[in-house]
Amino acid sequence: MPIRTIIKKNTYFDSVSLMTLSTRANSIEGVKQVNVAMGTAMNKDVLKNVGLYTEEAEAAGKGDLMIVVESQEGYDLDELVNKVEEAMMRKNKNKETADIVYSSVEAAVQENENANLAVISVPGAYAARVARKALNQGLHVMMFSDNVSLEEEISLKKEAHEKGLFVMGPDCGTAIINGQGLCFANKIRKGKIGIVAASGTGAQEVSVRIHDFGGGVSQLIGTGGRDLSEAVGGIMMLDGMRALAEDEGTEIIVLVSKPPAKAVAEKIYKEVKKISKPVVICFIGGNKEEIEASGAYYGKTTKQAALQAVILSGVPEETINKHALNLPLIEEVKAKLNPQQKYIRGLFCGGTICEEVTSLVREKYSDVYSNLSKDPAYKLSHTDESRAHTFIDFGDDQFTQGKPHPMIEPSLRLERIVKEARDPEVGVIALDIILGYGSHEDPVEVTLPAIREAKAIAAKEGRHIEILGFVLGTELDPQDFDLQVKKLMDAGVTISSSSENTGLLSRGFVEKEEA
Structure with a gap:
């Protein structure tokens, strides 16, 4: 199939924008596939794997934007390339105001004195550096970016912990902070149940089931999938638990993750014993006896964890549609x-x-x-x-x-x-x-x-x-x-x-x- 590569020199897009652009471009009739990415070595490897690698892509620098278009049979490639570029430049007609662009984290903070959180979606190679700048400005951080090294994650989380700040991530896809959904999040009723989750769609599923059963969510804090590894040590899970324990709007705490490393699980269970609020733990495939020995409620599945939390929050069990198996x-x-x-x-x-x-x-x-x-x-x-x-x-x-x-x-x-x-x-x-x-x-x-x-x-x-x-x-x-x-x-x-x-x-x- 015919392939065309366009390189836009020194043109940067963040990860979320690239996702949107790729989706828009791939929906054009006649396009077999479009890859829109920065010219990093990793992205070039992706092009090789999907058969889109060209000499032009080889020459692209990591600060350059690569647009690679492959057409279906019977379609004019030049016309498709024009349509792809038009789609990328198209402004959202529903926007009443233009996006505000800042040259740095420092400039953004200076113009928004009440800001207290930065969402970072730059490529992984740059994410830690931007996150550290945000921490230095006193901002909590949500790192949507993935492909951040383990060493950088540990360093950032230790620094955040010392400063009393959160680093949610890297590869954190979901959070709800003070009723505001961040990145991938559902619209959930406000309520008494706080969630700390080392998983994105697991957090979404628990929050949605809570809503479905008649409860509501106070806060949803994401940690990133590696937080409960032995290397990271559960830094953000533990800090999230402590924050919800002190939060006046939270009465029940739910923890969601795949099973933690043994040493991290012991830290979590020890922390549970210090918390006076009810804690429900859903570690997919986790040990029921260990969880209950800590004083927490055991949720075998996300649905069961959500149901326990909603009942604990005061919703009468007899009023809940539990969606029994058919x-x-x-x-x-x-x-x-x-x-x-x-x-x-x-x-x-x-x-x-x-x-x-x-x-x-x-x-x-x-x-x-x-x-x-x-x-x-x-x-x-x-x-x-x-x-x-x-x-x-x-x-x-x-x-x-x-x-x-x-x-x-x-x-x-x-x-x-x-x-x-x-x-x-x-x-x-x-x-x-x-x-x-x-x-x-x-x-x-x-x-x-x-x-x-x-x-x-x-x-x-x-x-x-x-x-x-x-x-x-x-x-x-x-x-x-x-x-x-x-x-x-x-x-x-x-x-x-x-x-x-x-x-x-x-x-x-x-x-x-x-x-």
Whole structure:
């Protein structure tokens, strides 16, 4: 396919802007793929991996913007390049005022004396330097940037701790501070429950389930996924717990993460014992006895953690719609699948959602593979084919280097939906659709063509394939929750009400009667 590369010298865009630009450019008719990225060595490697590397890209400096366009057959490449550049320059017509641009963190602080937090989304190579400048200005930091070294993370968090500030991240995608959602966040009712989370979509799922069960969130503090590693030591998780313990608007504290390193878990349990407020802990796959021994409430899943927190906050349990598992539905779907269709393929945008569903399926089946697996025998890379029960987090760094997050630009997942439908042993394809600020403005609409094609492939071969969709969002989110669900149902998608139910339903659908 024809490829054209445009290099814009000394032209910088932050990570969030690049995601938006790439999404806009990839939606143009006739474009096979567009990669918009800074000219760093890592981004050049991405171009090589996807077949878009050119001599022009080789010559780009790390401060240059690379725009690489590949056209579909039958389309004029020059015309497409013009459309891509026009799309990139297009201003949002709904904006009433222009963006204010500052030359430095110091200049921004000088013009905004009441500012107390900086959101950093520059490429990882520069993020630590900018974060340190923000800390020196007395600002809390939320680092959306990833690919920040472990040494830099430790140094920044130690400095922040000494100054009484937060460094949320790196690779922190979600926070709600004083009612304001940052980066990827849902619109959540204000309430009494504070959350500290070392996961983005896990934090979103807990906050959304709290809202769904009639509770509300006071604060949601993200820490970044490595915070609970032995090297980092849980610095921000512990500081977040202490802050919520002192916060007058917080009455219940929820902790969300994958299991911490043993030494870090001991620190957390020790801190729990010092806190007079109820603490609910959801460490996906964590040890129930250890958690309860600390005096905390155990939440096996994000849904169960949210339910416990809401009940503790004073919402009468009898008034809560717990969305019990639909057992007749399981039998109905099982009857549609033939004996050969015994596998689940979970294709997710959210890492914690993927981890939680995988954990629930692994309780029932041993042949479960994932790019998130800690067991090398069951770990897949981003280039591996699916096998047996496979669960993929498309938001993992391997998939997002040089590309937008799938919550914004889902093309890689769309291709995989169709591919998995061709496997005659697949009975269920499970998907998450994540709403909220920062996410695609209409994620179901862009996913429907792949869903329809998957169903058509199976039907042509005389098979039923069950598409199980989990919409993560609230009725307050900008994408219109009810409309997103309706579109999926109209396309024959079965709707799950939570991450937990997605795991339980999918594993039940493919269960076979023993001979």
